[in-house]
Amino acid sequence: MAGTSEQQERDAAREAELRGRVAEQFSRTLADLERLVRIPSVSWPAFDPAHLVASAEEIAELLRETGVFDVVDIRRAPVAGAEHEADPELGQPAVVARREPRGDRPTVLLYAHHDVQPPGRDEDWDTPPFEPSHRDGRLYGRGAADDKAGVMAHIAAIRALAESAAAEGRELELGIALFIEGEEEWASQSFGNxxxxxxxxxxxxxxIVADSSNWDEHTPGLTVALRGAVAFNLRVETLAHASHSGMFGGAVPDAMLAAVRLLDTLWDADGAVAVEGLRSAELSSPPYDEQRLRAEAGLLDGVSPIGRGEILSRIWAQPAISVTGIDAPDVANASNTLIPAVRVRISARIAPGQQPEEAFTALREHLLAHAPFGARLSFEDESLGQAFLVDTEGWAVGEARRAMADAWGREPVDMGVGGSIPFIAELVEEFPAAQILVTGVEDPDGRAHSPNESLHLASFEKSVLTEALFLDRLDRRTR
Structure with a gap:
């Protein structure tokens, strides 16, 4: 018993040292994060790819400065479908690093991404999107939360771990690999390769996939379910050419009329998905009321929620369909014309347990069966992403929950996420024996992908401490 007590005291002292390092370095962590946010590393094709190179180089240098890794490199791979070409198109630059484990220690792979969404219109931001600013305990800027904070959570945890070990005169034994992707916001097109x-x-x-959210600003969350994704362009045609709306309107269906009538068949009167073949899953969920939904989603007064069942079931375990874009004349160029063709982008989220190929077939068959007035339909640019359910029985999940509880001072919530991280299926395929944890630094008010994206700084520091504690405990664990 005395030996056990002495070991517990040593472990407690070790973790106290680690907590001190995280707190002591936090101002440096924020300064590095702000420097990354200033780099407009948008991965969409219309933006300058030089910024992605600069972002990758900055992160690689931060990793080299830790002195932890045997290898730090910036690499690219061919995009899917181009791997056998003589001069294949390459994906965006990713940062990779690795240190081999010492003895019988395990190895953990830390994932995040350094590319960001386009900022949108500057006038929609309270402060410039790539000039980080502090307000009310939050850091504002594109990528401040999604996902450069995920990148810095990894780096800050590794720094604290390495410096804590050095201060105590011991060697870090844990194996650590990093994969900081550069094209997650543009469909991870080279991920598999x-x-x-x-x-x-x-x-x-x-x-550890650090690209999700916590339950709220005060409560950690472990993401255990993610919906899958099906997206495609739908083209609706009714006329060989445009015609005068006064001459033929009332007798000739234009493409906009057909598209509006067709799209309306995708939902019931209450807004629930009405496509036969799209299924729901059975997932338990914590309490979550309409008031919280309205606050987090920005639902306007008088506008009602849609769907049926528990609110979180609608978001985590039921399908959803959105029309995210329409190609048609804008109002400024509207003329008295019957439009011959309209193109829309349909984005569907599918419940865990359903294959995206099956869901796409169901959507396609529904649309073809409901095309009004004999309108011609064509489908383009399909994008399919797998849903994901975490196996919560593994040792890594237990260690992650314990680290969250110790860092935040309260038990974590097992949560689903309505969004999708399709590449997780590729991680499972390539590393079937690895346990996958989906964590994150975001919170419900972070507004990722939207104007005024932000990071709650007190939560961020707790997320860094969570990962540092998790890594430290793996450093004491036999494989």
């Missing part, structure tokens, strides 16, 4: 080309560098016993 990158994994295959760098498999030995990235192989691990546990994987």
């Amino acid at each position: 990158f994994l295959r080309e760098n498999r030995d560098l990235l192989a691990a016993d546990a994987i």
Whole structure:
């Protein structure tokens, strides 16, 4: 018993040292995060790719400065479908790093992404999107939360871990690999090829995907369910050419009329999905009322929620369909014309347990069966992403929950997320024995992908401490 007590005291002292390091370094962590936010690393094709190179180089240098890794490199891989071409198109630059484990310690792979969404219109931001600013305990800027804070959570936790070990005169024994992707916001088009080309560098016993959210500003969350995604362009045609709306309107259906009538068939009167073949899942959920939904989503007064069942079931476990774009004349160029063709972008989220190929078939068959007035339909640019359910029985989940509880001072919530991280299926395929944890630094008010994206700083520091505690405990764990 005395030996056990002495070991507990040593462990407590070690974790106290680690907590001190995280707190002591936090101002440096924020300064590095702000420097990353200033780099407009948008991965969409219309933006300058030089910024992605600059972002990758900055992160690689931060990793080298830790002195922890045997390898730090910036690499690219061919996009899907181009791998066998003589001069294949390459994906955006990713940062990879690895240190081999010492003795029988496990290896953990830490994932995040350094690319960001386009900022949108500057006038929609209270402060410039790529000039980080502080207000009311939050850091504002594009990528401040999604996902450069995820990148810095990894780096800050590793720094604290390494400096704590050095202060105590011991060697860090844990194996650590990093994969900081550069194109997550543009469909991770080279992800599968990158994994295959760098498999030995990235192989691990546990994987942390730091690209999700916590339950709220005060409560940690472990993401255990993600919906899948199906997106495609739908083209609706009714006329061989445009015609005068006064001459033929009332007798000739234009493409906009057909598209509006067709799209309306995707939902019931209460807004629930009405496509046969799209299924729901059975997932338990914590309490979440309409008041919180209205506050977090920005639902206007007088506008009612849609769907049926528990609110979180609608978001986590039921399908959803959105029309995210329409190609048609804008109001400024509207003329008295019957429009011959309209193109829309349909984005569907599918419940865990349903295959995206099956869901796409259901959507396609529904639209073809409901095309009004004999309108011609064509489908383009399909994008399919797998849903994901975490196996919560593994040792890594238990360690993650314990680290969250110790860092935040309260038990974590097992939560679903209505969004999708399709590449997780590729991680599972390439590393089937690895346990995958989906964590994050965001909170419900972070507004990722939207104007005025922000990061709650007190929550961020707790997220860094969570990961540092998790890594430290793996550093004491046999494989």
